[in-house]
Amino acid sequence: MQQLLTIKLRHFLPNKTVTFPAFIFAVIALMAAMSSTKEPSGLDTSSLEKPRKDSIESVKAFMQVYQVLMSPRCMNCHPSGDVPLQGEDSHLHAMQPQRGKDGRGLYAMKCANCHQAANTPGLHMPPGNPNWHMPPADMKMVFQGRTPHQLAKQLIHPAQNGHKSREQLLAHAADALVIASWNPGEGRTPPPLSQEEFAKAWVKWIKKGAYAPAEK
Amino acid sequence: MITLSVNKKTYQLDVDPNMPLLWAIRDVIGLTGTKYGCGAAQCGACMVHLNGEAVFSCVTPVSRAVGQQVITIEGLSAGNDHPLQLAWQELDVPQCGYCHSGQLMSAAVLLRENPNPTDEDIDQAMAGNICRCGTYSRIRKAIHHAAELQKNGK
Amino acid sequence: MPTNSLSRRKFLQLSSLSGTALCLGYYFPLSADAAQILNASAEAAETEIELNAWISINTSGKVTIFSHRAEMGQGAFQAIPQIVAEELAVVLKEVNILFAPGDNRKYGSQITGGSSTVRSSYKNLLKLGATAREMLTEAASTKWGVSKTDCYAEAGHIIHRPTGRKFHYGELVVEASKLKVPENITLKPRSAYQLIGKPLKRQDTPLKTNGAAIFGLDKRIPGMLYASVERNPRLRGKVKSFDDTAARKVPGVKDVFLVKMKVFNTDREGIAVVANSTWAAFQGRKALKVEWDDSGFEHVNSEDIFRQHKEILETREGISFRKTGDPDPILKQGGQKIDALYQTPYQAHACMEPLNCIAHYQGDKLEIWGPIQGPDWVQDYLSEEMGLKRENVIVNMTFLGGGFGRKAFMDYPYEATLISKQIGGPVQVVWTREDDLNQGPFRPGVSYRCEGMVANGEISAFKVRMAGQNIDHFSDDKRGEANSSATEGFLESYFAHLKNVSFADVPFETPIPIMWWRSVYASTNGFAFESFLDELALAAGKDPLEFRRVHLQEERLQQLINKLEAVSGWKSRKKNEGYGTAITECFGSYAGYVVKVSRNAENKVQIDQVWAVMDCGWYVNPDTIRAQVEGSVIMALGAATIHEVTFKDGLAEANNFYTYHMPRITDAPLVEIHVMENEADAGGVGEPGLPPFAPALTNAIFDLTGKRIRNLPFDLTSV
Known part of the structure; x- marks a missing residue:
């Protein structure tokens, strides 16, 4: 699965020597809410260039972001169905816990019944975080099966991104549950980029205009 | 020292805060109704209620339970007469019985949050509890029966 | 108290606590006819008579019945007292039930295996209860100075019919224990049973709903x-x-x-x-x-094991186990021949209690x-x-x-x-769960080469060779012999009808520790035999249930087939429904299944319903039978479609339930169970319901999809 994903991504990933007319024509309008220049707290963006729209750079950055979001560490809790995924191969969670209304499970199968505040030590043991949950039922924020184009559009659309403003979206890279992906517990591979690289690409994608890659 | 409230009784335990709640309950407090099945939150034999939620005690550090209310199978009812216990007895649900402490603790959360569960609700609620004897069809029937008992105020 | 070699001092201490006790029991390895009842009171204990006891009654009337077999879910803790209490005439829920300690000099074999608890001991247990009742009755009639025939036993009392006077057993136990043990006890006719045959509540259930049962x-x-x-x-x-x-x-x-x-x-x-x-x-x-x-030692790999099975089954005849006529010449002739390889995996027991x-x-x-x-x-x-x-x-x-x-x-x-x-x-x-799953011993994986021929709508030749580890090899002297379970699961009635049939074992050795697993070789044999039967039926152009009816002439099996046909709606199946059947025999009981499958909205095969018919002859508790069949379906479903133990470089790859997945409640199909009523002796209950499920399922899948499944486990969702 992991390998397959990498191969597929090669089609999307911009290569230095290639130009991107398709991307340019495919630019999407930036949401009004995202025009604010206020920096989110807790995110060091001082090294980044000043916000300036640049669809090529933005799309390029998003393709890095996409690799991370589609990795098991992110996608497993953003499934297309109502049961989270598990493992490096993103199979259905064995005991089929349900999303529940608030994304925290149902009845005796609530996320926190197994997922502790921290990773439980040992191979195959439940990873943990104090805020372990899935997106809620009214805002599923599905990653599984989304193309880069679809996912980018979804991420910037407040009706699909959890009503996040641009600031909130920028801040999301520093969310504790997102960061937990880089401390996945024994036997699990972290996302393909480092946390810093991811944060950088994330911010860059948004600040350069939050463009979506072309629909294939 | 760790202070725990289990079945409304207070215990002082001199244990590693990382010790799973399961072993604190079984080996230190001495309540053996809560079972060890897998140690990896896979089977549900170890379920207890922590502030009313059915936690898998084999992966729950005892420190998480400090200052919280822990209820084990021994504390589900005073007289073995929770509607679920009565239904389990009426339908003779258990075979070997080893998993049923967990099954009952799991079902108790379901019935509290959904007094009139469908088969689908039951499947969703109970999928965390493995029964090697295969008593699943009776578990379904007994939960429906318990829902009736609960409605009738038993 | 039933402890042997009690010292006088110890016994008196116990007596002061519980009153004088009457203890009765059999020397078990003897046949029922020769069984000798011993009785003892305080006086008898002085003479150091070794007691062999199932029943103890103290002077306050409390009755204790000992279970000499293990309770592992199958209901021995209920069945043994239910049998004894019937003839002893006591109220079951007032009886104290205890596990007997290990001692086969007293209790005979105590191994809880081969579904043997009831079938191997019920006749003795009935006689034991009846004998105690007779002695108590005689003690009462003597005390009253009345005719014994005017007295009867009921609910822990002896009652004088004409006057209504009564004694509880505790008032009679001292006198009764001094009486000569009667011979030629008359047992109740089955029509008079008040406990046996009734779906009485299990005595261990309340202990298992509040954490009180001690595992x-x-x-x-x-x-x-x-x-x-x-x-x-x-x-x-x-x-x-x-x-x-x-x-x-x-x-x-x-x-x-x-x-x-x-x-x-x-x-x-x-x-x-x-x-x-x-x-x-x-x-x-x-x-x-x-x-x-x-x-x-050899670092085994699963693929190598099953490849070697295939190789030796292609090249060797193996050791003949049972043969009627000779299928070989017929198989060499032209005609409708089928030659199929069935393979079944290694499995772990995975008891919930490690x-x-x-x-x-x-x-x-x-x-x-x-x-x-x-x-x-x-x-x-x-x-x-x-x-x-x-x-x-x-x-x-x-x-x-x-x-x-x-x-x-x-x-x-x-x-x-x-x-x-x-x-x-x-x-x-x-043991941790990991130890429990990866140390073994395991159910052996077995391969079967099945060759058969049909002519004129019937089987003209039937030849099976098995290759797999042999549990008999616990005893070294069994090496060189065919697996003694080579036909386990195969209905004996087939042998009466088939003219040319042979079973052989092609010896295969590997260092994996192996052990009995619920229904033992019937759990793997049954899949091969009953799938292959289906293949032959279809080759003969016959309805699979009708084909079995022709080949299984025994009356009980005819009845079982009729029942299966009637309850499952076999003949009125609709389009887009797959029906499959299988019938096996092991441990003295017959079990037949019909499974119905269809495709769901996502085009995946789903099990719509299972019908099970169990014929275990004389039985104690029909609800226990139902429970055992319900459980057998789930265990068989897991072994057929969910889990297997594989080996890599000498390591079992099963580790915990995240690698050895168990069926969960979401997998449990709808099961309808029927228990046959007849006069036959008791058969087993805990295991015989398991073997026919997998072949009935795969036969149903063939009926629906045309796809023949010959290797277990298979993924139900990707058929």
């Missing part, structure tokens, strides 16, 4: 420590060296040492970590640094407590291994959190004994 892992002994053993994960591997520095620093760890024992004809070596809690022992194990010695055992070794004495299927076997084995007198090895059964054959082996009580001896005190040795 092996729940037993506590004063001063007991906990231990866990880091064994070489590679089957039959040894320890080269280990560093316990860090393990000894784990808080609570008391001791760390090497344990060596003989098991499965080889050495098993591991490092025992002894601690003051189970968790500390587990933590200690994790802190160990061990260098394993993996040399000197293995555990308490041992307290005290020099000249050893006491064991645990979830044990064969307490008498453990007694015999440990007394021999430890050089102790048999009577000084006391083996106490607890409730078992599942058994399925695994807890019939003596390795874990033996290991606990060695650890107790080393530390000089009582210890509970706990």
Whole structure:
């Protein structure tokens, strides 16, 4: 699965020597809410260039972001169905816990019944975080099966991104549950980029205009 | 020292805060109704209620339970007469019985949050509890029966 | 009290607590006719008569019935007292039920296996209850000075019919115990049964709904420590060296040492970590640094095993096990011949209660407590291994959190004994789930080459060769013989009809430890035989159920087939529905299934319903039969469609439920169960319902999809 994903991504990933007319024509309008220049707290963006729209750079950055979001560490809790995924191969969670209304499970199968505040030590043991949950039922924020184009559009659309403003979206890279992906517990591979690289690409994608890659 | 409230009784335990709640309950407090099945939150034999939620005690550090209310199978009812216990007895649900402490603790959360569960609700609620004897069809029937008992105020 | 060789002083102490007791029992290995009832009171105990007791009644009237077999879910704890209470005329829920300790001189075989609890002992248990009742009746009639025929027993009392006077049993037990044991006891006709045959509530259920039932892992002994053993994960591997520095620093760890024992004809070596809690022992194990010695044996791989099976089945005839006529010449002729290879995987027992055992070794004495299927076997084995007198090895059964054959082996009580001896005190040795799944012993994976021919709508030749490890090889002298279970699961009635049939075993050896697994070889044989029967039926252009009706002429099977046909709507099946059937026989009972499948909205195969018909002859409790069939369906479904143990480089790849997945409630199909009524002797109940499920399912899938499944397990969602 992991390998397959990498191969597929090669089609999307911009290569230095290639130009991107398709991307340019495919630019999407930036949401009004995202025009604010206020920096989110807790995110060091001082090294980044000043916000300036640049669809090529933005799309390029998003393709890095996409690799991370589609990795098991992110996608497993953003499934297309109502049961989270598990493992490096993103199979259905064995005991089929349900999303529940608030994304925290149902009845005796609530996320926190197994997922502790921290990773439980040992191979195959439940990873943990104090805020372990899935997106809620009214805002599923599905990653599984989304193309880069679809996912980018979804991420910037407040009706699909959890009503996040641009600031909130920028801040999301520093969310504790997102960061937990880089401390996945024994036997699990972290996302393909480092946390810093991811944060950088994330911010860059948004600040350069939050463009979506072309629909294939 | 760790202070725990289990079945409304207070215990002082001199244990590693990382010790799973399961072993604190079984080996230190001495309540053996809560079972060890897998140690990896896979089977549900170890379920207890922590502030009313059915936690898998084999992966729950005892420190998480400090200052919280822990209820084990021994504390589900005073007289073995929770509607679920009565239904389990009426339908003779258990075979070997080893998993049923967990099954009952799991079902108790379901019935509290959904007094009139469908088969689908039951499947969703109970999928965390493995029964090697295969008593699943009776578990379904007994939960429906318990829902009736609960409605009738038993 | 039924303890043998009670000293007078001890007995009097007990008597002062519970009053004088009447104890009755059989010497069991004898046949029912020759069975000799012994009785004893305080006087008898003085003479040191060895008591062999199932029943004890004290002077206050309290009746205790001993279960000599293990309770692992199958209902022995209910069945044995239900049988005794019927003839003894006592109220079951007022009876105290205790597990008898291991002692086959007293109780006969106590091994809870082969679905034998009821079928091997019910006639004796009935007679035992009736004899006690007769003696109590006689004591009452003598006391009253009335005719015995005017007295009858009911609910723990003897009642004088003309006057309505009554004594409770406790008032009669002293006199009764002095009477000569009557011969020629008349047993109740089945029509008069008040308990037997009724779906009475299990006596152990209330204990299992509030945590009160004591399983092996729940037993506590004063001063007991906990231990866990880091064994070489590679089957039959040894320890080269280990560093316990860090393990000894784990808080609570008391001791760390090497344990060596003989098991499965080889050495098993591991490092025992002894601690003051189970968790500390587990933590200690994790802190160990061990260098394993993996040399000197074959590092097996699953693919190699099944490839070798195939090779030897293609090239060798094997050792003939049973043969009628000769299928070979017929198979060489032209005609409708089928030659198919069926393969079934290795499986783990995966009892919900992981293995555990308490041992307290005290020099000249050893006491064991645990979830044990064969307490008498453990007694015999440990007394021999430890050089102790048999009577000084006391083996106490607890409730078992599942058994399925695994807890019939003596390795874990033996290991606990060695650890107790080393530390000089009582210890509970706990296996982790990982130990439980990857150390074995396992159900052997077996391959079958099935060749058959049909002519004129019937089978003209039927030839089966099996290749797989042979459990008989626990005894070395069985090597060179065919697997004695080569036809297990195959209906005997087929032999009466088939003219040319042969079964052979092509010997196959590999160092994987193996063991009985619920329904044993019937669980794998049944899949091959009954799938192949289906293939032959279809080759003959016959309806599979009708085909079986032609080949199974025995009256009970004709009835069973009629029942299956009627309840399942076999003949009125609709389009887009697949129906499959299978019937097997093992442990004295017949079980037949019809499974109905269809495709759901996502075009995946789903099981719509299962119909089961069980014919186990005389039976105790129809609800227990239903429960056992319900459970058998789930266990068979798991083994057919969800899990298997595979091996890689000598390691079992099953590790915990995340690699050895279990059926969950979401997998449980709708099952309708029918129990046949007839006059036949009792058959088994715990196992016979398992073997026919998988072939009935795959036969149904063939009916729906045209796809023949010959290898288990298969993924139901991707058919």
